Structure formats: C-alpha cells, structure tokens
Amino acid sequence: MAAGFKTVEPLDYHRRFLKENCRPDGRELGEFRTTTLNIGSITTADGSALVKLGNTTIICGIKGELAAPPVDAANKGYIVPNVDLPPLCSSRFRPGPPGEQAQAASQFIADVIENSDVIQKEDLCIVKGKLSWVLYCDIMCLDYDGNILDACTIALLGALKNVRLPEVHINEETDLAEVNMKQKNPLNITKHPVACSFAIFDDTIIIVDPTVEEENLSTGMITVVTDEDEKLCAVHKPGGTALSGEKLQDCISRAITRNKEVNKLLNEVLISVKPK
C-alpha cells in the first residue's frame, strides 16, 4: 500500500516522513549514507578510486601523460577532470555527447580543483617550458542514486592520493624524455577538499545527502566544499529556492564535520592499501 501511495503522490509521501524528522530510508535529516571507499583497484590507471555512497557508485581513474606546458604558464602542468554519466548508470541518460548534468559536474570538479589548491600545478612541471605532466582525471558514474557531486570529489581525492607517477628526465643529447617505470613517486596533495550536498524541500527543510527521488522532489540544491583547515573552498548553489544566512551557516558547519569524517575514512583506507 505504501508503494502505491509513493508512486501516486511522491511529494506527500516524503512530506509525511519529513514531518517526523526522518526520511523513507530511515535516515535522519542530517545523516549521510554509508560511504565505502576502494583505492587502487584499476592497475592500468596511474591512480584509481571507487566510491559507494549508499547506492551511488562513482569510479575515478587518473592517467598521466606528457605534454608541453601551457604557453602562458611555462612552469605549470595540466589537470583535466571530466565527469561522465553513461547510460549504464541510469535510464535518464542517453548515449552520445555529455548532457547538461555531466557538463555541469565536470565544471564543478574543475572549479573545486582550482579553488581548493588540492594539488600545485607547479609540481606537475618536469622541465620548465619543455615538458610537464597532464593528469587526466576521468570520473565515471556506475550507479546514479543522487548526490554525485559529493561522491565525485571523494573519488577524485582518493585517486589523487593513490597516483604514482614514474620518474621522467630529459636526456640532454637527444632532447627526448626518458621515463623510468621502475621508480614511481606519489603526488604532493596540499589540501583535502570534501563536498557536502544538501537538498531544500518546500523552501524550509534542509536534508543532507539526497537520494535520486529526493533530488527530483526538491525545490533547490546546495553543495558546500570545505578543506581540512575548516576553510571554505566553494559554495555551489545553482538557482532554486533562496536560503537564509543562518541556514547557510548550518550547512557550512555540517560540511566541516563531514570533512573530518571523510578524511578519517580516507586515511584508514590508505593505510590499509599496501604500497606497490
């Protein structure tokens, strides 16, 4: 009977739960779904991470390639994130070029990397003006159950911490690069940004970590990215209902707590992964 009511009046169904300060899957308004993290499973990639946030599954694979540094910044490398939402993850996505949501997510991840200084682009430069690393961070969604932005940032962070790039130096005589695959070094990760997404219901109630049904019924979404020094890196609020200052402050505090939880999980996983 509940299933029938849910199909016919989904908004009312959710409202009844929210009145009791809980959600259909039994969570509280401020509770996250179980987060599982698996690092380094893809051996062909230089770094990889698989994140499961409840049912939402995101995999990030990082491959390093060599290129000439950009003309306007000869001492920097490149970091190119791309989020893909293939038709595999949900029936709402059609095959072909990336849709609006995928493009928005890619741009969001690019902004997070830029604003949070997670990695210094100068570290990616091998020889100034001649050779630098390009880190292609390809993020793919395997199961779309809401809140992909959070999962994407965790996956990206996990994969970056797992990256092992071989040593490269330029041979002066031939002027060609020489790569030593036997010597691999990790990246220097300066900051650890973590995203925390909220959905706004009926202009007043804010819930954390929405599932795909809750996202569809929400009247607004907001994502807050903080780093481990309790500093704000990014706030992403694409339209939707307006939010008062104090509610925003609550969101930021919740995001800071979430940051600590995720970083703790990440450290535990990294300790358990045996070094290659």
Place this chain on the structure above:
Amino acid sequence: MVKEVAFQVERAMPVDTKRVRGPEESQSPWLFVQQSRGQPTRVPQTRESERRADGRRRGQVDARPMFARCGLVSQAKGSAYIEAGNTKLICSVYGPRETERKDELDMKAGRLVCAFRLAPFSCAKRCPWIQGSQEKDLTLSLQESLQPGVCLHKYPRSQIEVNVLVLENDGSALAHAITCASLALADAGIEMYDLVLGCSLRQDGAAYLLDPTCREENGDESTENQGSLTVALLPTLNQISGLLSTGEMKEETVVGAVRACVEGCQRLYPAAQQCLLKSVRRKVPAPQN
C-alpha cells in the same frame, strides 16, 4: 576561402566543446620508456611445455578463474559484474522499453540495442572520450552474438538496452563482455533460449593461449601462424552465435582453436549458473515451510 578553412578544421582532432579540455596533444609515458639493452621486451616462448606469465599452461584449456556477481546497479533492471584476472567489466540492462521507431520489423519482434564502452583509464594507453571505430566494431559483434540467445519475439514493439563498460582491459574484453551481458540479461528477467558465453584465444605459433592477457594478445609478428579468435557459444544448445577471427592461421589450427574455445565456454557454464542462482536467492527469500 570558407571551404579551405573547413577542410583544415576537419583535418585536426575534433574539438570536444562539451568536455573540460586539456592540452592539444599529449603522449603516453610508455612511448618514452628506456629499452634496456640486451633484453627483448617479449621473451620468445618456443617449447610447448613452458608456462605462461601467470602460470597457466600453453596449448591447454586453461582459462583465468572468473568472479561474477549480479544485481549491482540499483537503477538498472538487471546488471552483472565480471572479473577475470585483471579484466574488469560491468554491464547493465534496461528494458523492455517502448521503441521510438515503428516500422514493419518492430511490430513482430523486439530490438536489442547494445553499447560497448571502454573507460579511458582501462587500457595502458589512454582511450579518448570520443568513440573510435574499434568500439563500434565490438558493439556490433556483441549485438550479433547476443541476439540469437534472446527471445525477441516475446517483446514486440520494444527495445532492450544493454550497456557494457570495461573498467580495466587485460585481454579478451569482448569474450567477457558477451558473458557479462548474458548474465545481466538473465538478471533482468529477459527471456532467453540460453546464456551466451564468450571465450577467446590467441594462437601463438604451434600452441594456443586460452583467455589471453593484454600482453599475450599483442603477439610477436615475426613468427607465423599468429592470430586471435573469439567465440560466443550457447552451451546447452551447443550452438555458436558469434565468431571473430583475426590474423593468418592454418586451417587445422583454426578448427582446433574453435574446439578449444567451445570447451572453454562449456567450462565457464557452471560458474555462470552459480552466479545466477545466488542472485535469485538474494532477490527472492526462501519460502517458509
């Protein structure tokens, strides 16, 4: 003048405006690896009794142990994940759905729409986002192999979508994709005549290597009798639904290779059945007696 400019633009790499862009050109570091002198990259294997890199035997039906699991993607009707050695792939099935076009053929039977995709980080050299001809070929092979196994006449005016994503390619991706897709179709409850299982091998001179890894697939061009073979089989009916062969091989070798692949598929069957049984048990709780 305009025509000339258009021609120049076509020659360059298609600019992908919908994705975050990196540098115009970048090379894989593998191209610059120093070749250590006096040691060839491939150790030539001449004797039949010598083992392969991972300990399996040459000339014997020795496939990698397969791990299969159904029902991973919560949003899909049916899904399956296969891991064989380092090759990892995931498949999800959506449908049957109403089809957009309504022509004569659609009225009588359904359609199977397949998509085979390699993740950019799946191969040693990064695959660009835009699909190349290799993926399109493999998609077509996948569809042709799966079609005879599915009872499409039971789903008129509908289409069933099969999406395969290769997370890591360590050889015989197509063969495992066929197996994965069949398991996902069965998990989705699509009626089928039989599971379609895939097996591939690499003919290396006199002996064959069943279920080759990526390194074994890129064979030595100098020796003769080199080739690859992928076979899709319906085990209970013992019928071959797909066969893909590349390279130059002698007639007897090809016949022997097909037999080896068929045996490889038959050996895979119990594992596939176990996987499906487990998934059914998980979905439907045991009746209370």
